[in-house]
Amino acid sequence: xxxxxxxxxxxxxxADSQTFPIRFDRWRYYAxxxxxxxxxxxxxxxYWANAVLLPFLIYAIAAIGLNILxxxxxxxxxxxxxxxxxxxxxxxxxxxxxxxxxxIIHLVLAGGITAAVGVLFGLPSLRIKGFYLAVATLxxxxxxxxxxxxxxxxxxxxxxxxxxxxxxxxLGVAVTGPEAPAWAAYLLCLVFVTVLALVAxxxxxxxxxxxxxxxxxxxxxxxxxxxxxxAAKLSAFAVSSFFIGxxxxxxxxxxxxxxxxxxxxxxxxxFLVLFMIIIGGLGSIFGSFAGAAFLVLLPVFLKNVLVxxxxxxxxxxxxxxxxxxxxxxxxxxxxxxxxxxxLWRLAKEKxxxxxxxx
Amino acid sequence: MPxxxxxxxxxxxxxxxxxxxxxxxxxxxVLIFKASGIFNYSQGVLALFAALTLVGIMDGQVxxxxxxxxxxGTEIHHFGWHLPALLAILLxxxxxxxxxxxxxxFIFRHLVGQEPIILFMATIGLAYFLEGLGDIMWGADIKNxxxxxxxxxxxxxxxxxxxxxxxxxxxxxxxxxATLIAAAxxxxxxxxxxxxxxxxxxxxxxxxxxxxxxxxxxLNFIWIMVWSLAGVVALVAGIMWGTKMGVQFSLxxxxxxxxxxLMLGGFxxxxxxxxxxxxxxxxxxxxxxxxxxMVGGATENWFAYVLALVFLVFRPQGLFGEKxxxxx
Numbered sequence: 001x002x003x004x005x006x007x008x009x010x011x012x013x014x015a016d017s018q019t020f021p022i023r024f025d026r027w028r029y030y031a032x033x034x035x036x037x038x039x040x041x042x043x044x045x046x047y048w049a050n051a052v053l054l055p056f057l058i059y060a061i062a063a064i065g066l067n068i069l070x071x072x073x074x075x076x077x078x079x080x081x082x083x084x085x086x087x088x089x090x091x092x093x094x095x096x097x098x099x100x101x102x103x104i105i106h107l108v109l110a111g112g113i114t115a116a117v118g119v120l121f122g123l124p125s126l127r128i129k130g131f132y133l134a135v136a137t138l139x140x141x142x143x144x145x146x147x148x149x150x151x152x153x154x155x156x157x158x159x160x161x162x163x164x165x166x167x168x169x170x171l172g173v174a175v176t177g178p179e180a181p182a183w184a185a186y187l188l189c190l191v192f193v194t195v196l197a198l199v200a201x202x203x204x205x206x207x208x209x210x211x212x213x214x215x216x217x218x219x220x221x222x223x224x225x226x227x228x229x230x231a232a233k234l235s236a237f238a239v240s241s242f243f244i245g246x247x248x249x250x251x252x253x254x255x256x257x258x259x260x261x262x263x264x265x266x267x268x269x270x271f272l273v274l275f276m277i278i279i280g281g282l283g284s285i286f287g288s289f290a291g292a293a294f295l296v297l298l299p300v301f302l303k304n305v306l307v308x309x310x311x312x313x314x315x316x317x318x319x320x321x322x323x324x325x326x327x328x329x330x331x332x333x334x335x336x337x338x339x340x341x342x343l344w345r346l347a348k349e350k351x352x353x354x355x356x357x358x
Numbered sequence: 359m360p361x362x363x364x365x366x367x368x369x370x371x372x373x374x375x376x377x378x379x380x381x382x383x384x385x386x387x388v389l390i391f392k393a394s395g396i397f398n399y400s401q402g403v404l405a406l407f408a409a410l411t412l413v414g415i416m417d418g419q420v421x422x423x424x425x426x427x428x429x430x431g432t433e434i435h436h437f438g439w440h441l442p443a444l445l446a447i448l449l450x451x452x453x454x455x456x457x458x459x460x461x462x463x464f465i466f467r468h469l470v471g472q473e474p475i476i477l478f479m480a481t482i483g484l485a486y487f488l489e490g491l492g493d494i495m496w497g498a499d500i501k502n503x504x505x506x507x508x509x510x511x512x513x514x515x516x517x518x519x520x521x522x523x524x525x526x527x528x529x530x531x532x533x534x535x536a537t538l539i540a541a542a543x544x545x546x547x548x549x550x551x552x553x554x555x556x557x558x559x560x561x562x563x564x565x566x567x568x569x570x571x572x573x574x575x576x577l578n579f580i581w582i583m584v585w586s587l588a589g590v591v592a593l594v595a596g597i598m599w600g601t602k603m604g605v606q607f608s609l610x611x612x613x614x615x616x617x618x619x620l621m622l623g624g625f626x627x628x629x630x631x632x633x634x635x636x637x638x639x640x641x642x643x644x645x646x647x648x649x650x651x652m653v654g655g656a657t658e659n660w661f662a663y664v665l666a667l668v669f670l671v672f673r674p675q676g677l678f679g680e681k682x683x684x685x686x
Contacts, residue, residue: 076475128670131397131478131625135617136670139663146660220684267614271482278479315498316424322490329483333476334468 003351019201022352036190041183049182054255056296057189058247063276063288064200065243070274071282072204073236074216075125079137081269082144083241084248085261086114089154091249092163095176096156103168103175107192107249114245115238117144122237126230129219141267148261164258176253185254192250196243201285203239212236213283244273275325279332281341290340298325368529369647370640375533377639378540382595383616384623384631385544386588391625392564393584396466397478400485402613404454404589407492409596409605411453413503414496416446421495443504447593454589455582462582489610498607503600536598543594544632547587551628556583564626618666624676633677638662 003024010016020026044053062080069075091110095103121140128136148154155163167177174180175188203209211232214222223229252259259265272295280291299321306317336342383401390398414421418439441449465484469477551557562570563580571577599609619638623630642661649657675681 076478124667124671127674128667129674130474132621132670132674132676134478135621136663136667138614138617139660139667142660142663146656150656271486274479274482312429313424316494319490319493319498322486323494324490326483326485326487326490330465330480330487333472333480333483334465337472337476 003348003354005352033194036194037187041187044183044186046182049186050255051300052296053186054189056293057186057193058250058255059273059276059292059296060193060289061196061250062244062247062273063280063292064197064285065240065247066273067277067280067282067284067288068200068204068212068243069236069240071277071284071287072209072216073212073233073240074219075122075233075236076130076134076274077137077240078134078267078270078274079121079140079144080244080273081265081267082141083114083118083244084251084269085144085148085265086117086241087111087245087248088252088259088265089148089163089261090114090245091253092165093154093156095166095168095253099166099168103170103253104188106168107246107253110249111242111246114248115242118237118241118244119234122234122241125233125237138267141270145261145265160260162258162260163252165253168253176257178257180254188254189250192246196246197285197289200239200243204285208232208235216283275329277339278329279339281339281344284339284341286344287339287341290344294340295325366644366647369643371529372533373640373643374636375529375537375639376643377636378533378537378632379595379598379635380612380615380619380639381632381635382536382540382543382591382598383612384619384635385547385628386591386595387616387620388623388625388628388631389547389584389591390588393560394466394563394581395474395477396481397474397625398588399478399481399613400488401588401592401616402610403485403488403492404457404592405596405599405612406605406607406610407457407488407596408450408454408589408593409503409600409609410492410496410501412446412450412593412597413501413600413605415449416441416443419496424497425494447597450593451590454593455586458582458585458589461585462578466581467578485610485613489607493607500604500606501600503597503605532598532601539594539598543591544628547591548628556580560584615662618662620676621666621670622676624678627676627678630676630678638665641665 003022005022008021008023010021018026020029040053062084066077066080069077087110090113091106094101094106094109098106117140121137124136125133149161155161158164165176167174167179169175170184170188173184175184204212211222211227212235214225214227215229215232215236219229222232248265251264256264276291276295277288278291279294280289281287302317302321302324303314306312306320307314332339383405386401386404387398390396390401413419418441420426461484465480466477469480549557551561559570559575560580560583562573562575563577567577570580595612596605596609599612603609615638616635619631619634621634622637623632623634642658642665645661646657670676
């Protein structure tokens with residue numbers, strides 16, 4: 001009885017076009033925000049932050065970014081890892097070059113730099129389509145990783161070739177570096193996730209998002225009805241890379257602290273984020289969160305059950321994880337090609353009609 | 359100068375040989391893509407899986423030994439036999455055919471009519487699954503594969519070229535045999551596609567699914583056949599690469615090397631795969647030799663992609679690909 005539009009009268013256009021038109025959804029959203037901001041920071045510990053919450057939040061940003069490009073605009077990209085690396089290295093160079101500027105500005109700037117690089121690698125998308133483009137984005141992946149590995153300027157000529165995040169503070173509390181408390185890192189990521197998800201949600205249901213979806217559904221037809229493919233595709237690349245760049249910068253500065261580019265931002269990362277949006281649901285912001293949560297929790301869960309519970313060797317658990325992730329992807333594609341988001345949508349539809357079946 | 363020149367020639371020759379191996383992997387892609395429109399990312403993992411299975415069968419390893427030992431607390435590892443290479447290769451080919459059936463039965467039968475991109479992602483899932491399966495079945499340690507192919511520097515070529523030019527060319531025996539076997543395989547495949555009943559049916563399916571179906575071609579059979587062929591091609595590629603650098607995880611990455619080859623040659627063209635493979639092989643070796651030292655080396659990781667990318671901007675369907683016609 002709770003989940004109804006009935007009795008929820010909209011008296012203005014603003015109220016009519018709000019993100020969550022159903023009152024219950026709205027309250028649920030506020031409740032989630034209240035728990036995330038008001039309760040979790042006080043009960044968080046290092047294990048939960050590092051194993052679950054931080055990767056979940058950061059991957060959620062990356063997944064939203066890729067979802068904008070692949071799910072909304074239909075351009076499959078396998079270069080996510082490379083773009084995350086751009087964000088990380090841009091953030092590192094900015095942090096070391098301008099130590100007095102706030103880290104938040106650096107993070108946003110890192111996103112901007114990644115957006116520029118993304119547009120550059122998005123240019124071929126105007127000529128190349130479909131699989132050819134998917135493979136072409138691999139060029140970005142391999143070239144960028146190689147660049148950060150081989151050009152010493154990017155890692156400030158450090159002997160190990162790694163980049164290490166120096167300690168930076170927000171409002172007097174350290175958020176990067178080894179001394180940063182778990183709750184501060186968590187809150188920083190949470191703020192970014194909240195703001196960026198809101199931006200993405202509103203971009204995708206506005207004019208820009210409709211242009212992207214028109215391009216996705218059929219680019220020639222979209223062009224004929226007046227969508228500029230150049231602007232639509234490149235803006236998708238730019239916005240997507242902006243998100244992914246911020247995710248990469250957070251991944252390096254807040255989560256890992258020290259990064260070796262081939263390991264942290266390799267091709268596996270590209271696939272991981274792609275899997276997140278497939279399992280979560282292409283073209284859905286909620287799906288990006290669901291997919292990120294699923295693929296972050298799955299290894300933790302498997303590790304706890306198989307290694308912790310049954311006492312199996314950890315390499316076996318790692319191989320099983322591969323099989324399970326692969327199997328699940330196939331299962332989802334066969335059973336529910338629209339991912340977890342579609343299940344969620346169906347559940348909501350049922351809820352609205354409950355207790356009647358139709 | 360002559361020294362430099364001979365080095366360059368040697369680099370080109372070795373690039374050609376490497377290109378043949380790339381082409382071999384690309385060939386598997388083209389077969390499946392032509393017949394079913396599936397862009398098969400798992401081709402590299404198929405090669406890894408085939409090579410792992412081959413080594414496992416030759417050495418008489420117990421499949422899933424690691425898992426069984428962990429679950430039941432037993433200590434089994436080997437059956438205690440060593441099979442001759444040829445028999446093991448035949449058995450592995452049978453395994454690949456069975457795998458082809460399973461892939462068709464459990465995955466792609468349910469995905470008929472889906473968008474190409476969904477099929478592509480399913481093959482990525484398949485790649486992950488097979489990677490885990492291969493490691494669990496046969497163990498993840500690096501294995502040596504020796505099916506009796508000659509290895510090491512070819513002494514004859516070294517001596518003859520030294521007499522002629524005063525500079526001995528270094529060419530690996532393995533590369534020569536790989537080239538010959540790949541050439542034979544390609545010839546066989548082309549003959550098969552042109553002159554046998556099944557080959558004709560395969561081309562018919564590639565041309566038009568529905569028309570082929572209406573004249574009585576079994577799509578199911580053709581698709582299983584194509585996946586089996588791709589599996590066998592993967593087995594050959596796995597043997598070559600496995601002998602060259604050991605059977606290990608990185609073997610599956612050769613698929614990533616084959617992708618730019620495909621882009622360059624066009625996804626639907628068998629000659630394209632071969633020519634593309636040769637261009638990429640020579641191109642990346644020459645670039646590494648000439649430009650590599652100036653920019654810090656290891657350019658082989660990305661050069662092929664950038665080359666293919668630049669090329670595609672000017673010719674979006676690849677060298678020999680069918681012209682892309684777009685309709686609304």
